[in-house]
Amino acid sequence: MNLLDQYLLHESRRQFLSRGKNALGMASLATLLRETAGAATPAAVDATGRPQLIHFAPKAKRVIYLHMVGGPSQMDLFDYKPKMAEYYDKDLPDSIRRGQRLTTMTSGQARFPIAPSKYQFKQHGKSGMWVSEMLPWTSKVVDDICFIRSMHTEAINHEPAITAMQTGNMVTGRPCLGAWLSYGLGSMNADLPTFVVMVARATNNDQNQAISGRLWSSGFLDGKHAGVTFRAAEDPILFLRNPAGISGKVRRASLDSLNKLNAMNHELIGDPEIRTRIEQYELAFRMQTSVPELTETKSEPKSVTDLYGEEVHKPGSLAHSMLLARRMTERGVRFVQIYHNNWDHHANLTGRMKFQCGDLDQPTYGLLTDLKQRGMLDDTLVIWGGEFGRTIYSQGQLTRENYGRDHHPRCFTMWMAGGGSKGGHIHGETDDFSYNITRDPVHVRDLHATVLHLLGFDHQRFTVRSQGLDQRLTGVEPAKVVKELLA
DSSP states (O other): OOHHHHHHHTOOHHHHHHTGGGHHHHHHHHHHHHHHTTOOOOOOBOTTSOBOOOSSOOSOSEEEEEEETTOOOGGGTTOOOGGGGGGTTOBOOHHHHTTOOOOTTTTTOSOOBBOOOOSOEEEETTTTEEEETTOTTGGGGGGGEEEEEEEEOSOOSHHHHHHHHHHSSSSSSSOOHHHHHHHHHOOSOTTSOSEEEEEEBOSOOTTOOOOOGGGGOOTTSOGGGSOEEOOSSSSSSTTOSOOTTOOHHHHHHHHHHHHHHHHHHHHHHOOHHHHHHHHHHHHHHHHHHHHHHHHOOTTSOHHHHHHHOGGGGSTTBHHHHHHHHHHHHHTTOSEEEEEEOOOOOSSOHHHHHHHHHHHHHHHHHHHHHHHHHTTOGGGEEEEEEOSSEEEEEESSOOOSSOOOEEEEOSOEEEEEESTTBOTTEEEOEEOTTSSSEEEOOEEHHHHHHHHHHHTTOOTTTOOEEETTEEEOTTOSSOOOOOGGGBO
16 A cells, blocks of 8 residues: 555545545546555455455464574574584684674684584474474474574674564664554454564573664554554553543543544644554553453463463563463464563573573473464464574683674574464575575575565565655565475
């Protein structure tokens, strides 16, 4: 949908009549613009009656995205490299590095000593996926997971890398994936947000990275498509409760008056953001009833909470956030984004990895099992990963029991489960050093194109006109749907 379509959709009677003799020409122009832009033919409507913009029947209806902030070490979790045991404390060969860019944190090191993973690996499931001993619960559900061991990106530092992973571009200010899907698919429950964000509390906080609202921004889309942050505090959403002494009846009356004033301004000015503000106020009023029930997990039976582990009873933990994500998607939230921090293991990796995997492992098993038992995994896409990977060489002091790893964008591992992805599939290979991709590379743009495809969008046609350009999540550089990842 282009900006002219959006304007005409919310145009007031006064604005329509004021166009007078130009009305027919404007309508014709709008039709031509839709045709030339290749806009999707609406095949369905959302919970509010708004047309969806999908291009074909989707495999997934909703998404739960688990982002591990900092960049998990692929060779300590999923990318098994047994030959590295022979290279302990030997320098990374120049033939492997090939002059590739390094961060300033290790570029000045006198040497780049190989640090083999200290963890044991075993193959699991029918797929035979190698999984670290640090993830015993995740290893039980590998046949539901599609592993991508050949992800790569250009960004080597956190800020541009996480921005590219979330929005498709290293430059901030663009809509994130959740905002794009809110725009294209709309709401499944008019009483809840379409796009929800939670920042889980990590058990260990030695080296947290900054996480800010720019990552779940709506960019040049309407503000209503931005993520709504749910907190672990008493009030999940700030200012949702009525102030002391204000009844629901009084709040309703004040909103009605405010909406009338906003409607008058909209009729005079025609700014779509005024309409967005009215809709946001109304949604907030409805959420006063729906959100408390949504976030009350005590009603969950023990057989369910046991799937996620003991931490599920601690509000704000990753386990609790994953259980909330299931409850949200079950009730119609379209996109749930969960951030888990402190995966930036420049030093003391083995001292910190046990906490990170302790937070992650059983809840991952619990989420996938819970969704599957409810028949939701088939149309719920779960995505896991960070913004880049880690180096096989050690940053700082190296011992057989401990080491650090620097940022590495040339290859890393992500995975998807459900939602039309190919469970039990292992895609891509890296060299013996987990430094370069040797087969089936997948760029971040390719991942985005594939995710959009599973949700019913042709990434090349899913565009919004902004600043004179037809903007899209995958940008203008080459991107492809990776069909091998599809069930």
